[in-house]
Amino acid sequence: MAGCASLGKGGRVEYITLEATGYCKCGECCGWRRNLLLQPVYAYGPMEGEKKKIGITASGTKAKKGTIAADTSVFPFGTRMRIPGYGDGVVEDRGGAIQGGKIDLFFKTHKQALEWGRQMVTVEVRYP
Ligand SMILES: [Zn+2]
Known part of the structure; x- marks a missing residue:
């Protein structure tokens, strides 16, 4: 986890090797299930049983190709990344x-997420 370029605060660029996995909006990837009324709810964790909006990110945007999940104490919302192969x-x-040196890349289908699997990638990171 060492940066090698600095352009000052904001717009700072680093090249970092991260463990990248793939995910989609399905219940298996995002930890939701349907309750008896067939409504999507959190399957586990502190929000278990609470209603969940499928395909909406933690920052409130619609998940799409190019959406990245990261540890926001390391990579805040709005951090841009260029990921080889993605x-x-x-x-x-x-x-x-998803903590520290791990990121999760959004794919449209579960099959594509599985095909990506788990890869170590050197990512160009631009902080907001
Ligand atoms: Zn999935």
């Missing part, structure tokens, strides 16, 4: 298991 994205989401 493309450009923005940190708009977070997840319980």
Whole structure:
């Protein structure tokens, strides 16, 4: 976790090697299930049983290709990343298991997320 370029605060660029996994909006990837009324609810964690909006990120945006989940204490919302093999994205989401040097990349389908799997990638990071 060492940066090698600095352009001052805001717009600072670093190249960081991160463990990138893939996810989609499905219940398996995002920890939701349907209750008896078939409404989507959190499957576990502190919000268990509470209603969940499917496909809406922690920052309130609609999840789409290019949406990245990260540890926002390291990469705040709005951090842009260029990920080899995936493309450009923005940190708009977070997840319980996504901490430190881990990121999660959004894919449209579960199959695509599985195909990405788990990869170590050197990412160009531009802080907001
Ligand atoms: Zn999925």
